[in-house]
Amino acid sequence: MNIQDKLKSQINEALRALFLKADKVALEYPGELIHGDYSSNIALVLAKGLKKNPRELASQIVAEIQKNAIPEIAKVEVAGPGFINFYLSKQFFATMLAEINKEKKHYGWNQQFKGKKVLLEYTDPNPFKAFHIGHLMSNAIGESLSRLIEASGAEVKRANYQGDVGLHIAKAIYGIMLTKAEMPADENDNKAVVAFLGRAYALGSSLYDKDEENKAKIQAINKKVYARSDNEINELYDKGRRWSLEHFEELYKILGTHFDYYFFESQLANDAVKLVEENVEKGIFEKSDGAVVFHGENYGLHTRVFITKEGLPTYEAKELALNRKKFETVHPDFSIVITANEITEYFKVVMKAAEQIFPELAASTKHIGHGMLLLPTGKMSSRTGSVITGESLIMDTIGRVQEKMAETNEKREKGEHVVQEKTPQQVAVAAIKYSMLRQSPGKDIVYDMEKSLSLEGDSGPYLQYSTVRAKSVLEKAKSQNVKGAVTFLPSETAEIEKLLVRFPDIVERAAHEYSPSDIATYLITLASAFNSFYAKEQIAVDIPEAPYRIALTSAFVETMQNGLWLLGIETPESM
RNA sequence: GCUCUCGUAGUUCAAUGGAUAGAACAGGACUCUUCUAAGGUCUUGAUGUAGGUUCGAUUCCUACCGAGAGCACCA
Numbered sequence: 001m002n003i004q005d006k007l008k009s010q011i012n013e014a015l016r017a018l019f020l021k022a023d024k025v026a027l028e029y030p031g032e033l034i035h036g037d038y039s040s041n042i043a044l045v046l047a048k049g050l051k052k053n054p055r056e057l058a059s060q061i062v063a064e065i066q067k068n069a070i071p072e073i074a075k076v077e078v079a080g081p082g083f084i085n086f087y088l089s090k091q092f093f094a095t096m097l098a099e100i101n102k103e104k105k106h107y108g109w110n111q112q113f114k115g116k117k118v119l120l121e122y123t124d125p126n127p128f129k130a131f132h133i134g135h136l137m138s139n140a141i142g143e144s145l146s147r148l149i150e151a152s153g154a155e156v157k158r159a160n161y162q163g164d165v166g167l168h169i170a171k172a173i174y175g176i177m178l179t180k181a182e183m184p185a186d187e188n189d190n191k192a193v194v195a196f197l198g199r200a201y202a203l204g205s206s207l208y209d210k211d212e213e214n215k216a217k218i219q220a221i222n223k224k225v226y227a228r229s230d231n232e233i234n235e236l237y238d239k240g241r242r243w244s245l246e247h248f249e250e251l252y253k254i255l256g257t258h259f260d261y262y263f264f265e266s267q268l269a270n271d272a273v274k275l276v277e278e279n280v281e282k283g284i285f286e287k288s289d290g291a292v293v294f295h296g297e298n299y300g301l302h303t304r305v306f307i308t309k310e311g312l313p314t315y316e317a318k319e320l321a322l323n324r325k326k327f328e329t330v331h332p333d334f335s336i337v338i339t340a341n342e343i344t345e346y347f348k349v350v351m352k353a354a355e356q357i358f359p360e361l362a363a364s365t366k367h368i369g370h371g372m373l374l375l376p377t378g379k380m381s382s383r384t385g386s387v388i389t390g391e392s393l394i395m396d397t398i399g400r401v402q403e404k405m406a407e408t409n410e411k412r413e414k415g416e417h418v419v420q421e422k423t424p425q426q427v428a429v430a431a432i433k434y435s436m437l438r439q440s441p442g443k444d445i446v447y448d449m450e451k452s453l454s455l456e457g458d459s460g461p462y463l464q465y466s467t468v469r470a471k472s473v474l475e476k477a478k479s480q481n482v483k484g485a486v487t488f489l490p491s492e493t494a495e496i497e498k499l500l501v502r503f504p505d506i507v508e509r510a511a512h513e514y515s516p517s518d519i520a521t522y523l524i525t526l527a528s529a530f531n532s533f534y535a536k537e538q539i540a541v542d543i544p545e546a547p548y549r550i551a552l553t554s555a556f557v558e559t560m561q562n563g564l565w566l567l568g569i570e571t572p573e574s575m
Numbered sequence: 576g577c578u579c580u581c582g583u584a585g586u587u588c589a590a591u592g593g594a595u596a597g598a599a600c601a602g603g604a605c606u607c608u609u610c611u612a613a614g615g616u617c618u619u620g621a622u623g624u625a626g627g628u629u630c631g632a633u634u635c636c637u638a639c640c641g642a643g644a645g646c647a648c649c650a
Contacts, residue, residue, distance in 0.1 A: 026591085028593085030593095030594075031593085031595090031596090031597080032594080039593090039594090041593065044593075048629095054630075080594040081594070081630075083593080083594070126650080166649075167649055168650065208649095265650095288647080288648095289647080290648085291647070291648050292648095293648085301578080301646095302646050302647090303646090303647065304646090304647070305648040306648090308647095308648040310648080314647095314648065314649080314650085315649075341579095341580075341643095341644065342645070342650095343650085344644080345578075345646075346645080346650090348579090369580090371643095374643095404613075405613090407613095408612095411612080412611075438587095438588070439588055439589085442580075442581095443581075443588090444581085444644095445587090446586090446588095448586090448587075448600095451586095451587075451599095454613095455613060456599085456600080456613065457599040457600060457613095458598065458599040458600080459613090462613070465611080466614085469610080469611055469613095469614080470610090472611060473610045473611095476610050477610085509591075513591090517588095521588090521590090521598090524589095524598075524599085525597095525598085528598085528615095531614060531615065532614095532616085534610080534614080534615085535606090535614070535615040535616080536615085536616095538609070540610060541610085575611085
C-alpha cells in the first residue's frame with residue numbers, strides 16, 4: 001500500500017470512529033510545502049451537510065487519527081479554514097530516497113495502461129515541402145506522449161503519416177519542371193536538394209494562385225500523379241519523394257525519435273474513394289454539386305467534401321481510410337492522432353463520419369490538437385517568407401549553443417572541462433523541445449528566438465545543467481570513496497526530498513491528461529529546489545551528513561533523468 | 576454571421592473548485608580561496624468587464640468586450 005492509501009485509510013477510520021462517512025476522500029498536495037506533505041479537505045466537504053464548523057470537525061478527525069497514528073506520520077494538524085495537513089516522518093523520506101536509488105530508470109513509472117497497445121501518430125511532414133516548425137511541435141509533443149504512455153505500462157507504437165500525393169505535390173512538381181536547370185548536380189548534397197525543393201514548391205504555389213492557366217496545369221499534374229500515367233512526372237516524383245524522406249530521417253535522428261509504421265496518402269487514395277462510395281449507398285455520404293460530401297450539420301458540425309468532383313479523395317476521405325488501416329495493421333487498443341489545432345474541426349467531422357461506418361474504431365480514436373507557433377510579430381507566413389523551418393531552427397540553435405559554450409568556458413578558470421561532441425546538439429534540442437512542451441498542449445506558443453536561445457531560467461538547458469552539476473558532485477564523491485546511505489538522518493527534511501516523492505504521481509497524471517507540460521513544470525521546481533540546496537550545503541565533503549546528501553543527490557539525478565527522458569530530452573555528460 | 580479555443584505582472588508561461596495567485600525574462604541590490612555562476616539570495620509588479628452557482632471561483636454557468644482558428648471540392 002502506498003502512502004496515500006495509508007493516509008486515506010487513516011482518515012476513513014477516524015470518520016468511522018466519529019460515525020461519519022464520506023463518498024470519497026481526496027488527498028491533495030498543499031500549494032506550499034510548509035503546509036505539509038499531504039492535505040485533505042474532507043472536513044470542509046462534510047461540515048456543510050452536518051451543519052458543523054469545519055475547523056471543529058477537522059480537530060475531531062485529527063484527534064482520532066492521532067489515537068492510532070502510523071509511524072510514517074510525523075504530525076497531523078488543522079490549518080486554514082479546516083484543512084487537515086499531514087507531515088511525514090524523516091524516516092519515511094529516507095526510505096523513499098533508498099527506493100528511488102534502487103528503482104533508478106523506472107522510478108516514476110506506473111501501470112495505468114498495463115496490457116494496452118497504443119498507437120500514436122505524429123509529426124506528419126509532407127514530402128516535397130519543408131519540415132516546418134509545426135512538424136517539430138507535433139514531433140516534440142508526440143514523442144513525449146509516447147514515452148509517458150510507455151512509462152504507464154502500455155506497448156507503444158509510433159506512426160508517421162505523410163502526404164505524398166495531393167495538390168501540394170503537384171505544385172512542387174510543376175515548380176521543379178520549370179526550374180529543372182537549377183536542380184543540384186550532386187544529389188547527395190542534402191542541403192542543396194532540400195533548398196531546391198523548397199524553392200520549387202514556393203514557385204508552384206504562387207503560380208497556382210496567380211492565374212487559371214497555371215492552376216489548370218497543376219491540376220492536370222495532380223491527376224497524373226495519382227494515376228502514375230506520365231513517365232516524366234513519375235521520375236521527378238520518385239526522386240523528390242526519396243530526397244525528402246531521407247532528409248526527414250536525418251532530422252528524426254537529431255530529435256531522438258523514430259517510427260514503427262509509416263503511412264502514406266498515396267497508399268490510401270484508392271481505399272479512400274472506395275470506402276466513401278460504398279457508404280454513399282448507405283446514405284452516410286451524399287452527392288452534391290458533383291462532389292461527395294458528409295453533412296456534418298446533422299450533428300452540429302459542418303459539411304465537408306470527401307471526394308471532389310474530379311473524383312479525387314480529399315484529406316477527409318484519406319483520413320477516414322487511414323483510421324481503418326491503422327487498426328487493421330497495428331491492432332491497437334487506442335489510437336491517438338496529434339496534429340495542429342487548425343485540423344481539430346475537420347477531425348471532428350471525419351470522426352463523426354467514421355462513427356457511422358465503424359463505431360468501435362472511432363470510439364478508440366482520440367485527437368490531440370497542438371497550438372501554432374507564432375512569432376512575436378504574429379503568424380508566420382510562407383508568402384512573406386517570414387518562415388523558420390524546423391531544420392533551420394535546430395541548426396541555428398546548435399550554433400548559438402556552441403557560442404554560449406565557448407563564452408562560458410572562457411570564464412571558467414579550469415580549462416580541462418571536457419565536453420562531448422554531441423553536447424551542443426543535445427542542448428539545442430532540449431532548448432527547442434522544452435519551449436514547446438512547457439505549456440499546455442493546445443495553446444499557441446509565441447516563439448521568441450532570442451529567448452529560446454538565451455538558455456536561461458525556465459528552459460531545457462537549465463534542467464540539463466542542474467542535472468549535470470549534480471552528476472559531477474556524485475563523481476567527486478565516488479573519487480573520494482564516499483557512498484550514499486540513508487542511515488544518518490538529517491536534522492530536517494529538505495524541500496527537495498518532499499518534491500522527489502511526488503514524481504510518480506506527476507507522471508501518472510501527465511500521462512492520464514496527455515500533458516507533458518506537467519512534467520516540465522515539475523522538473524523546473526525540482527531543479528530549482530536542488531540548486532538552492534546545492535548553493536547552501538556542501539555535499540561530497542567529510543562530514544556525517546555526507547552519505548545522506550549523496551543519496552539525495554543521486555535520487556535527484558535519477559528523477560531528473562527520468563523526467564527529461566519523458567520530455568524526449570537527453571542528459572549530457574558535461575556542459 | 577455561425578462553431579470551437581483562449582483572455583492571469585511590462586513580456587512569456589503556471590495554479591485536480593481551496594490556504595498568502597506561483598515561476599522565468601526584463602528592471603534594481605547582493606553573491607565565485609568551496610562540488611560546474613548556464614547557478615544562488617533579496618526586491619518591484621497581475622486574474623478583461625458585469626452578474627450567477629458555492630462554505631470557498633483564475634478554474635464551473637450566463638452575457639458583454641477582446642484575440643486566434645475553422646466554416647464545400649487545399650492539406
